[in-house]
Amino acid sequence: VQLEEFGGGLVQPGGSLRLSCTASGFTVDYETIGWFRQAPGKKREGVGCISKSDGSTYYADSVKGRFTISRDTAINTVYLQMNNLRPEDTGTYYCAADRTFTVRTLCVMADGADYDGQGTQVIVSS
Numbered sequence: 001v002q003l004e005e006f007g008g009g010l011v012q013p014g015g016s017l018r019l020s021c022t023a024s025g026f027t028v029d030y031e032t033i034g035w036f037r038q039a040p041g042k043k044r045e046g047v048g049c050i051s052k053s054d055g056s057t058y059y060a061d062s063v064k065g066r067f068t069i070s071r072d073t074a075i076n077t078v079y080l081q082m083n084n085l086r087p088e089d090t091g092t093y094y095c096a097a098d099r100t101f102t103v104r105t106l107c108v109m110a111d112g113a114d115y116d117g118q119g120t121q122v123i124v125s126s
Contacts, residue, residue, distance in 0.1 A: 001025035001115050003095050008120030011085055015124070019080040021095030021117060028052075029073045031097035034106045034113070035080045037122070039091035046107030047093070048080060058103045062088075085124045092119040 007019040019035065034049035048059045048069035057069055068081040078095060096113035098106055106113060 003097060003115055003117035005093060005095055005117045005120040008093060008122045010123045010125065012126050013086055013124055015085050016081070016083045017085065017122060019082065019093055019095075019120060019122075021078045021080075023076050023078070023097065026097070026115075027073065028071050028076050028078055028097075031099055031114070032101050032103050032106050033071070033078045033095060033097045034103075035067075035069060035078075036094045036096060036110050037089075037091040038094070038119075039088075042091075044094075044110045046110040049103045049107040050078065051103040052099075056103055058107045060107065082122075085122075087124050090122060090124050092121050094119045 002024045004022050032052045035047045036044050037047050038044040048067050050057050050069045066084045071078045095117045097115045098113040
């Protein structure tokens with residue numbers, strides 16, 4: 001079982017990035033999957049999560065209206081579209097998957113999921 005993140009990089013404030021999380025060893029619609037981030041010196045926080053059952057979503061207040069999580073079951077990938085990026089969005093972004101957590105629980109706990117990826121770095125700076 002593996003999760004692998006792609007798409008990080010350096011972007012100017014106000015710009016956009018799309019992160020991808022590709023799963024192997026399980027199918028993304030059988031797991032609740034979330035995106036998390038961790039900035040230097042800060043705790044890991046849930047950014048957006050998508051339910052395995054009905055595709056419902058949950059977002060942290062800090063990203064509502066700017067970030068969108070989605071999934072493409074045909075290619076077993078979950079995306080995080082990030083628009084209007086701010087310097088405070090800088091950090092290492094991880095995806096994680098869990099069979100039993102609800103979408104809200106996964107995002108709020110931000111840790112303890114069954115599977116975690118290695119992360120991709122996002123830097124928002126001018």
